Amino acid sequence: MVEVMDIRGGRGMAGRLAVMGIFPGSRLRMIQNGRPGPVMVALDEKRFGIGYGMAHRIFVRPVLE
Amino acid sequence: MAEITICLGGNPNAGKTTVFNKLTGAHQKVGNWPGVTVEKKEGEYAYLGKTIRVVDLPGTYSLTSYSLDERIASDFLVKEHPDVTVVIVDASNLESNFYLVIELLELGANLVIDLNMMDVVRHKKWQLDVEKLSKTLGVPVIPTVAKKAEGLEALRQTIMSARDHQPEPFKINYGLEVEEALGELTDLIKRSKDSSLYAPNRWLALKLLENNTQIKEWVRTLPKGEQIVSKSEDLATALNDHLGRDVEAFVIEKRFGFISGLVKKCCRKPLGVEERISISDKIDQLVLNRWLGIPIFLVFMWFTFKLVFDLGNPLADYIDGGFSWLGGQTTALLGKSWFSSLLSEGIIGGVGSVLVFLPNILILFLMIGILEDCGYMSRAAFVMDRFMQRLGLHGKSSIPMILGFGCNIPAIMACRTLEFPKDRILTTLINPFMSCSARLPIYILFAGTFFPRQTGAVIFSLYLMGIVVAIMTALLFNKLFFKGESSPLIMELPPYRLPTVKNIVMHMWHRASVFIKNAGTIILAGVIIIWLLASMPVGVEYASEQSWIGQIGKLFAPLFVPAGFGFWQAAVALMFGIVAKEVVVGTLGTLLAGSEKGLSEVLPQFFNGLAALSFMVMSLLYIPCIATIGVIRSETNSWKWTGLAVGWSLLVGWLSAVVLYQLGQLFA
Numbered sequence: 001m002v003e004v005m006d007i008r009g010g011r012g013m014a015g016r017l018a019v020m021g022i023f024p025g026s027r028l029r030m031i032q033n034g035r036p037g038p039v040m041v042a043l044d045e046k047r048f049g050i051g052y053g054m055a056h057r058i059f060v061r062p063v064l065e
Numbered sequence: 066m067a068e069i070t071i072c073l074g075g076n077p078n079a080g081k082t083t084v085f086n087k088l089t090g091a092h093q094k095v096g097n098w099p100g101v102t103v104e105k106k107e108g109e110y111a112y113l114g115k116t117i118r119v120v121d122l123p124g125t126y127s128l129t130s131y132s133l134d135e136r137i138a139s140d141f142l143v144k145e146h147p148d149v150t151v152v153i154v155d156a157s158n159l160e161s162n163f164y165l166v167i168e169l170l171e172l173g174a175n176l177v178i179d180l181n182m183m184d185v186v187r188h189k190k191w192q193l194d195v196e197k198l199s200k201t202l203g204v205p206v207i208p209t210v211a212k213k214a215e216g217l218e219a220l221r222q223t224i225m226s227a228r229d230h231q232p233e234p235f236k237i238n239y240g241l242e243v244e245e246a247l248g249e250l251t252d253l254i255k256r257s258k259d260s261s262l263y264a265p266n267r268w269l270a271l272k273l274l275e276n277n278t279q280i281k282e283w284v285r286t287l288p289k290g291e292q293i294v295s296k297s298e299d300l301a302t303a304l305n306d307h308l309g310r311d312v313e314a315f316v317i318e319k320r321f322g323f324i325s326g327l328v329k330k331c332c333r334k335p336l337g338v339e340e341r342i343s344i345s346d347k348i349d350q351l352v353l354n355r356w357l358g359i360p361i362f363l364v365f366m367w368f369t370f371k372l373v374f375d376l377g378n379p380l381a382d383y384i385d386g387g388f389s390w391l392g393g394q395t396t397a398l399l400g401k402s403w404f405s406s407l408l409s410e411g412i413i414g415g416v417g418s419v420l421v422f423l424p425n426i427l428i429l430f431l432m433i434g435i436l437e438d439c440g441y442m443s444r445a446a447f448v449m450d451r452f453m454q455r456l457g458l459h460g461k462s463s464i465p466m467i468l469g470f471g472c473n474i475p476a477i478m479a480c481r482t483l484e485f486p487k488d489r490i491l492t493t494l495i496n497p498f499m500s501c502s503a504r505l506p507i508y509i510l511f512a513g514t515f516f517p518r519q520t521g522a523v524i525f526s527l528y529l530m531g532i533v534v535a536i537m538t539a540l541l542f543n544k545l546f547f548k549g550e551s552s553p554l555i556m557e558l559p560p561y562r563l564p565t566v567k568n569i570v571m572h573m574w575h576r577a578s579v580f581i582k583n584a585g586t587i588i589l590a591g592v593i594i595i596w597l598l599a600s601m602p603v604g605v606e607y608a609s610e611q612s613w614i615g616q617i618g619k620l621f622a623p624l625f626v627p628a629g630f631g632f633w634q635a636a637v638a639l640m641f642g643i644v645a646k647e648v649v650v651g652t653l654g655t656l657l658a659g660s661e662k663g664l665s666e667v668l669p670q671f672f673n674g675l676a677a678l679s680f681m682v683m684s685l686l687y688i689p690c691i692a693t694i695g696v697i698r699s700e701t702n703s704w705k706w707t708g709l710a711v712g713w714s715l716l717v718g719w720l721s722a723v724v725l726y727q728l729g730q731l732f733a
Contacts, residue, residue, distance in 0.1 A: 012131055016555060018317040019127035021161040025318070031346055032353050037451040038460075038554055040353060045158050047345070049447040051454065051554030 002060035003027050009057045017058070020048065027063065069117045069228055070145070074138060074169065075153035076162050077124035078559040080181040083211040084153050085121045086567055088221070095575045098137050104481065106575075112221050120147065126161075128168045128272075130279040133486060139279060142174060146263035149227050150174040151220070156193065156208070157185040159332060163324045164317075170202060170235035173265045177227050178206040179220055184213070192333040201327060203232055212565055234265040237323050239316060242307055246300040247271060253296060257288045273297035274304070275313045345560040349444070358448035365441065366467045369432045373425055374471045374502060380424035388417030403603055407596065410607075415592035419585040422474050422692060426580055429468065429475040430573040433482070437572075438564035442482065443556055450554045456536055457543035459488040460554055466492070466535070469499025470528070473693045477700055478576060487547045490701055491539055494710050497689035497697075498535035500528050503646040507684045510650050514665045515677040523678070527685050534686060534717060580696070591691035595644050608655065614640060628683065628722040629676030639683065645690050675729040679722040687718030 004026045007014045017023065021043050031047065032040040039055045041048050050058070075081040086093075089108025098105045106121040122141060123134035130136050142150065152169055154162040169176055178198075186193055199206040205223045209216030238244065250270035258266060262283060272280035274297060281297075284290045304312040352361055392409035399405035436442045442461075450460030461483050468476035477496050483489040505524075512523040598614040605612045610619070610633065618637035625631045634656040642649040654664045657671060672680065688711050689697065698707040 013553065014311070015129055015313060015317070016131045018314055019129060019131075019164055020555070020557075021164070021321065023314060023318055023321070032349065034353065034355055034447075034451075037355065037358075038447050040349065040447070040558060042346075044160055046161055047349075047558040047560070049443065049450075049554060049556055049558050051450055053454070054553040054555060 001027055001029055001063050003063045004058060004060050006059040007057060008059065009054065013054060013057070017054075021046070022048070022058070028060065068115045069149070069225075070120065070147045071117060071149040071151060071224055072120040072122050072141060072147040073151050073153060074122045074142075074165065075124060075179075076126055076155065076165060076557075078557055079124070079153045079155040079158075079162060080211045081121065081124055081153045082568055083565060084151075084179060084181065084209070084217075084220075085119065086571055087211055087214055087217055089119050093571070093575075095579060104575075110221075112225055115225070117224070120145075125165065127165055128172065129275070130277050132484065134484065136279050142169075142172060143262055143264045143283075148175065149177055149224050151177045151179055151224060153179045153181050153211075155182050156180040157182050157189065157191075159328050160321075160324055163327070164320060166202075167235070167237070167320050167324060170204070170232075171237070171265075171271065172268050173232065173234035175227060175230055175232060176204045177220070177223050178202070178204060179211075179216075180206055180208045181211050183208045183216070184210045190335050194331045198327070198331045201330070203235065234267065236267070237319060239271075239319050242304060243274070243312065243316070246274060246304055250274070250293065250297055250300065253289075253293045254284070254287075257290065257293065259287065270297070271316065274301050275316055276301060343560065345440075348561055349558070352441070352444050353447060362445050362448050362463075365436070365445070366464070369429070369436070370467065370471055372432060373429045373468070373475065377425035377428045378502075381421050384421050384423070385417060388413055388420070392417075403600065406600055406607070410600075411593045411596035412589075414596070415589040419581065419589060419692070422472070422580070423577060425472055426475045426478065426577055427573055429479065430576040431569060433464075433479060434569035434572040435564050437482070438562075438568055440559045440561045443558050446554065446556070447558065454554075456539045457547075458492060458539060459483055459485065462488055462492040465496055466499055469496045469501060471502055473497050473499065473501050473689060474580070474696050477693065477696045478580060480700060481576075490706055491542055491547070493697055493700055494542060494706065494713075495535040495538045497693055497710065497714055498531045498538065498686065500531040500685055501646065503690070504684055506647055506650045508681055510665065511668070511672075511677045511681050514668050515672070515674045523681075527681055530682065530721075531685055534721075538713070538717075579699070585695070591695070592644055595641065595691075598640075608637060608641070608652070624719070625722075627727060628679045628719070629726040630672060630680050630683075632671060634671070635680065639687065642684065643688050643691055645692065646684065649684060675726055675733065678729070679726040682725055683718050683722040685718070686714055686721055688715050 093108040446460030449463040618633035
């Protein structure tokens, strides 16, 4: 489990992620790290595919469950 | 005449399509939203003696202006002001689904919440207090399981009774600073708003602070609108400083904060038994695997390809045969005359050339429907994304590109699954360079005649050349027309589930009818024009040297001298190839040998090996066939892009043929 700390992208990108529920403070679970391909994360019951270019601008820290 | 207009909104994958299909049954029509090629579905049903018109909004996560879909949804809600808005919510994902609900409530939409997928909630043994949810939000909430039609009667009834309901716009408290700014903006808007915008002033103010470009455009049209917008920008800047962060992000998080409290209050989840890795995740570990992902994707594509063409082509042959027979019968009945030729070759042949694609299109959309409905389609995009991004395309572009090897028409129609207009246009424009199966007979004839030992290698290099030209065109057009903008992949990967027959059949039917209606008319017109050129002036032998098309062929023939095939028959064959590429061989047969049979013996009198190569390259690359042009036009909704596709392919085809022939001569 990780917690989103910061999203360093343009306005559009941060907003696009935010309305899907991914913003500083959200907790995600990494299901698949396809580096250098896209990554798959879980937000509660939902699964999202995020392109690598976008994923590497989302800064997270690990959290204990 | 519809008496009540309702619209359906909801996140992607919340079951909106199923609800729409169950509500309206077969009474649906598809078209495009005004000015854009995003599919607009409308349907109707009767309830208690009233007709209810249902408009299906694109699936969105919010009412921001990040995507075209969101703009369309906001535009419809605010400008058309439907009587009732039904929002379909995936009850097993309340937190993320409720964001859109909150936005709709703030907009003051006359809302009915459809809590869909209640079976999943029950399966997980969650306790959902529907009553409390409804009371807190002040709107009706109806639990349903749409795929089993459970709760839909209650939904219909509630829609009916909600019609006269006028809810107070819902308010979230955004904290002192934001509220102050909102108050100031709301006042300004109140003083200058006219009746064209059915939206609460507070909502408009909030959207201005959120830096919503679409709302800014609208407000600018109001008297003193420019002032209001610039005031809002000043306020937003001040708030950013004060809050230490973007007010836009702040507002979004406040809404999620509210939702989180709401869900805690209304939904109780049993502790501890949460499955960490679901079956869906297990499948994904295989399907999305770094090494296996692409091979699995290719297997799926190969299977789709086989079904579409191996099953579709024999059916297409029947249709083709049927129309030929009909044409023959017409000629036999009416005798040989100008009129019977128009009827049999022009009109019957033209309708035939539209319908002949139907089996392929139906099977293709059946397959795409299954892959989409079961959840694999978004995985395919995920797997191919890295490679396609390098070409400036989207992961999903890989599907139309592969299908193009079969036939470009269904392939271009498959571009509809791409959500960004830029990706859709780019993928459409490069598709004709993927060598379709209709071009294969040309290769087989020429390569077989001139390169009997290396036939396979020659044909393979032609396919490869098509791919290379497609990739280079993508890179070039992306730079030229889209300034290299990239559309990052971010999408939901819904859990795998069994596809529903009804959704798939509807989907298949819609796409087929779009093809016949939009592309069909253009194809028909094109075929008739070519027929006219080949049979004028009156009394001339069809497609002979004296016919108009023969004359045009003669006119253009010198252009092909540097490519090695500067005689009128080749030019005419290429022109007929615009009708359908499979006609090229037949035309050459008629014009050079009197029939297709002796063609391979006669060919060497006209072509040498090098000219044969350059003719194949020309056939690969020049102008897409009329049917493809028709589909490009109907899918891009623009003659400009269509013209570009035609002009560019002609230029590339001619240049490649000439360069090949000239270089070859240098070395030979």
